[in-house]
Amino acid sequence: MARTAGSHSDITGPRVRQAALRLFARQGYAAVSMRQIASEVGVQAGALYNYTPDKQSLLFDLMQAHMRDVLGAVPDPKGRSAMDQLEDFVRFHIAFHFGRPDEVFIAYMELRNLTPENFEVIEKQRKLYESHLEQILDNGVSAGAFAVQDPKIATFAVIAMLTGINTWFREGGRLSLEAVQDQYWHMVRTAVGA
């Protein structure tokens, strides 16, 4: 099958998403123009519309893909002690988010730029992720492994603490990923009274 001259559908599509990801993370969705994305990809603005119906879908697709990835990678707690489940979750969250700084940044900075319908979808996925941790804490409290007044609040506190790492941690800094995981795991463990 001969290919049309100038045709690069299999390679341009991912590049559009990649450029949008990068630019949205650095400048913010509202501050990035379709022309800027096109320029980064190396095509004209009109060509972008072969890959996305509009700018909003570009943002939504990026966020949804990220949430799908997170939810698909969260560790299975089956057969693990409450303490081990919590440690698994903490180390996973840090490592996973560390490898995707742009996605993480967009996922919680650009929520307000989603249409109400798109927001509903993403928000549901975000709550599903939080419920993983809340379930671990709930079970651990029932089993007497943790001393937490309110598991919902502890869930918010732990996730905020862990996600905050992305604001300051850079690879090649004075600390390795493992050292960061160790220190945060220690703080989380003591904070929940384990």
Place this chain on the structure above:
Amino acid sequence: MARTAGSHSDITGPRVRQAALRLFARQGYAAVSMRQIASEVGVQAGALYNYTPDKQSLLFDLMQAHMRDVLGAVPDPKGRSAMDQLEDFVRFHIAFHFGRPDEVFIAYMELRNLTPENFEVIEKQRKLYESHLEQILDNGVSAGAFAVQDPKIATFAVIAMLTGINTWFREGGRLSLEAVQDQYWHMVRTAVGA
């Protein structure tokens, strides 16, 4: 002294800042137009330029005023034990930020929309605030009151945890401000090994 017809300089100025604050917090700086701000205030777009040289100054002034307020209100640690200093800081941070959700949201969401020069100024103030907590932890470790591996990391962790409260806490919810302060203080205290 007679006043010019239609003159409201003493009342319109604050209203412009208030409208900008509200709109920037809800939609983001880049997504808000000067016409939108003017509409909220009840004037035409051109009139805004009697109160701000441009849109960027509007954002910068809001952020700088907020940082000035925070830095001016942070509790004086003099004569307090390490433990009391930490408790003071935690309770202050929660209460202060709870009363200014819009300012807080802007202060950490709109950093990237500042010009490089303005960013420098705000970033310096932000670091000054963080150093208050770091100093408390440093001193506490030296005095043997806290068990913290790395005070810099613990500082980031605590501030991220506390600031995260603004994403979920709403007045009139199931928890009082005092109950939230109590629970977070308990988590911080145990996390730093006090």
Place this chain on the structure above:
DNA sequence: GTCTATATTCTGATAGAC
């Protein structure tokens, strides 16, 4: 699939009447 060209609307900011 990509290009150029364009429709339409909106943007930040300014000038000058009142």
Place this chain on the structure above:
DNA sequence: GTCTATCAGAATATAGAC
């Protein structure tokens, strides 16, 4: 101090040639 009118440019998105 506020208004109306306007400038100059940028925005999203589409149409049609190739």
